[in-house]
Amino acid sequence: MPFLLSLAAAFLFGSGDFVGGLASRRASPLRVAVTSQWVGLGILLPAFLIFGNSPNRSSLAWGAASGFATGLGLVFLFRALAADTMAIGAALAGIFTAVIPVVFGLLTGERPAAIAAVGLVLAIGSIAAIVYERTGESDREPGASGGGLSLATLRRRGVIDGIIAGVGWGGTSIFLAQTPIDGGLWPLASAQMATVLVLTAFALGSGAGLIPQRDAVLPSAGVGVLHLTGVTLFLVALQRGMLTLVAVVQSLYPAVTILLARVILEEKLVRRQVAGLIAAGVGVVLIGLG
Secondary structure, three states, rough: HHHHHHHHHHHHHHOOOOOHHHHOOOOOHHHHHHHHHHHHHHHHHHHHHHHHHOOHHHHHHHHHHHHHHHHHHHHHHHHOOOOHHHHHHHHHHHHHHHHHHHHHHHHOOOOOHHHHHHHHHHHHHHHHHHHHOOHHHHOOOOOOOOOOOOOOHHOOOOHHHHHHHHHHHHHHHHHHHOHHHHHOHHHHHHHHHHHHHHHHHHHHHHOOOOOOOOOHHHHHHHHHHHHHHHHHHHOOOOOOOOHHHHHHOOHHHHHHHHHHHHHHHHOOOOOHHHHHHHHHHHHHHHHHHH
């Protein structure tokens, strides 16, 4: 059951990102993200006030920590995407999102079956192949050196921001996994509030604004519904399954986004992405068998 829930969460997250990408063609990606999070909060709070049980302090605390980590990850992802080579930051964010929970799970005693471990390696490797797009020499700044590894170079290429974004999202999985089952879905409420606060503060501080253009409002709201449903399934999966497996399966959501873009928008896939999708599929099967 946790495996299927995490797989469904990946589908919903990937679908949400696809819709969010369409909305971002009409409005600022940051405004789309802020609006989607506010929509999620607007759905959650009334539902909890009417149907929710009494929250406990632990659930709210771990939920808030995960929400802060999510918001932090989004902020640094936006910074990475604004870098000279945005694909590098996006790829690193995806890899670290998967790797951080795996390392934590192994250090805390989780031991996946051998076949599932092979699936983990394939799945994590596939993320880089799926999201990374090669940047040509023409994209470099005039006079820039290709081999420099100075701190300024790493920042300019989005390396540091991409890693921080991935660590933040990896932390989201770890924190949600600590929430007690008897806390119900209350962790989602505090998580959503924390994410909304972080993103709203960043949007206001950067002068980006909060409300997207009129024709992007509805898609942004759709992103909020898809992501909220996805994180709900993800929370349940984390509470009942192994962090090392559930987090990696969920982190394959870029494959869904890529496939939707191929089917609906007829975007072309390069060989590397096709290989990544195949590796992701094999990895998911192996994890499921394990």
